[in-house]
Amino acid sequence: MNWQSILQRQQGWSIDKADSLRxxxxxxxxxxxxxxxxELTKAADVRRTHLHPEGKVTYLVDRNVNYTNVCTINCQFCxxxxxxxxxxTYTQSYHEISNRIKELEQIGGSRILMQGGVxxxxxxxxxxxxxxxxxxxxxxIDLDCFSPIEIEGIAEVSGMxxxxxxxxxxxxxxxGLPGGGxxxxxxxxxxxxxxxxxxxxNWLKVMEEAQSLGLxxxxxxxxxxxxxxxxxxxxxxxxxxxxxxxxxxxDNGFTSFIAWPVQLETNSFGKRNRGQNKFTxxxxxxxxxxxxxxxxxxxxxISSIQASWPTMGLGIAQMALLSGANDAGxxxxxxxxxxxxxxxxxxxxxxxxxxxxIRAGFIPVxxxxxxxxxxxxxxxxxxxxLAAPVPKQH
Numbered sequence: 001m002n003w004q005s006i007l008q009r010q011q012g013w014s015i016d017k018a019d020s021l022r023x024x025x026x027x028x029x030x031x032x033x034x035x036x037x038x039e040l041t042k043a044a045d046v047r048r049t050h051l052h053p054e055g056k057v058t059y060l061v062d063r064n065v066n067y068t069n070v071c072t073i074n075c076q077f078c079x080x081x082x083x084x085x086x087x088x089t090y091t092q093s094y095h096e097i098s099n100r101i102k103e104l105e106q107i108g109g110s111r112i113l114m115q116g117g118v119x120x121x122x123x124x125x126x127x128x129x130x131x132x133x134x135x136x137x138x139x140x141i142d143l144d145c146f147s148p149i150e151i152e153g154i155a156e157v158s159g160m161x162x163x164x165x166x167x168x169x170x171x172x173x174x175x176g177l178p179g180g181g182x183x184x185x186x187x188x189x190x191x192x193x194x195x196x197x198x199x200x201x202n203w204l205k206v207m208e209e210a211q212s213l214g215l216x217x218x219x220x221x222x223x224x225x226x227x228x229x230x231x232x233x234x235x236x237x238x239x240x241x242x243x244x245x246x247x248x249x250x251d252n253g254f255t256s257f258i259a260w261p262v263q264l265e266t267n268s269f270g271k272r273n274r275g276q277n278k279f280t281x282x283x284x285x286x287x288x289x290x291x292x293x294x295x296x297x298x299x300x301x302i303s304s305i306q307a308s309w310p311t312m313g314l315g316i317a318q319m320a321l322l323s324g325a326n327d328a329g330x331x332x333x334x335x336x337x338x339x340x341x342x343x344x345x346x347x348x349x350x351x352x353x354x355x356x357x358i359r360a361g362f363i364p365v366x367x368x369x370x371x372x373x374x375x376x377x378x379x380x381x382x383x384x385x386l387a388a389p390v391p392k393q394h
Contacts, residue, residue, distance in 0.1 A: 003034045006023075007039060010047075018300040037290060044292070055363055064115070064333070068089075094130055102138075110369070113178050115147050115178060115180050116150065148202070148203045149180075151206050166215065175216055176369055177210040181203060187200060211252045218254055222259070236299065240302075242254075256306050257304070257305050258329075289319055309328070309329055309356070333347050
């Protein structure tokens with residue numbers, strides 16, 4: 001089946017026909033490899049309009065908190081981590097983390113995304129007491145903390161199962177489990193870039209457990225490690241399969257899919273692969289837009305596709321909104337993991353996100369991490385007629 005017939009078949013897609021018109025791995029790979037960019041993005045934009053017909057694009061006011069850089073996993077593409085005993089290691093105190101959240105509260109934020117490394121020196125009580133402390137100090141902030149690999153590390157240190165760790169963290173006040181650490185859920189790729197990180201099945205298992213407990217989760221994808229296009233689609237397929245299962249069994253699945261190219265400027269993976277393979281690594285703007293468009297067409301069971309401005313810039317993120325994405329991401333305020341690999345812009349103001357959305361022709365809508373709409377105040381100097389405030393849904 002060629003790309004023309006695949007796109008023609010997808011023109012008949014609707015929510016009630018999603019099962020019968022589900023795109024296969026072979027079809028998605030054919031589109032990725034051969035469909036002209038304008039045809040692909042047009043089809044993805046039509047699909048986004050089917051799912052989000054009101055012309056709204058959401059965004060989140062939040063902050064990243066990287067509570068520790070101590071890590072034993074040693075991923076070759078990560079420039080953020082430091083091994084235990086290194087003189088540049090740190091672990092933030094509860095008070096330091098709380099002060100960062102206070103700054104978020106001052107600008108009307110609703111979520112912190114807190115992730116770090118797999119730190120063997122922190123026992124389980126440190127995490128439980130941290131969550132309890134933050135809930136008490138900041139009751140209006142959603143705590144989306146740690147990642148599947150961090151949960152595995154905590155379980156190993158504590159001698160507990162991962163679901164026991166998640167249950168106790170939830171009981172302490174954990175709201176969600178971010179999708180960090182997925183990278184590529186393909187064994188051949190993962191074994192090369194992060195052999196200590198565990199198998200794709202491990203990441204999927206912890207996410208399924210989080211979803212079974214009602215925690216908010218998101219799915220991520222870092223690409224550009226030299227994998228082929230089919231492997232990128234295979235990653236998406238594993239996410240889609242888990243989404244099917246979790247929605248069926250728990251009525252709870254991934255809120256969104258977020259993808260970005262690996263940043264190679266300063267990390268050992270990029271240095272290791274310089275030379276004859278340098279043109280196969282990473283991904284430029286055109287390839288990123290293709291990836292976004294494919295993900296919109298492939299994920300018939302995930303409503304929101306997020307544009308990644310921290311790695312691609314606000315201008316390319318704007319193009320992503322015209323290529324299937326319906327969410328502009330978050331303000332972040334602070335980011336240390338991606339930026340350690342060479343990205344220079346690590347935060348965006350709310351007005352920058354609103355302006356990006358409006359200039360793409362959409363209405364900006366502030367949300368929380370569960371994609372509930374929040375009262376949206378449009379800043380001075382923006383097009384108020386186009387971007388009328390949207391009342392909070394109750």
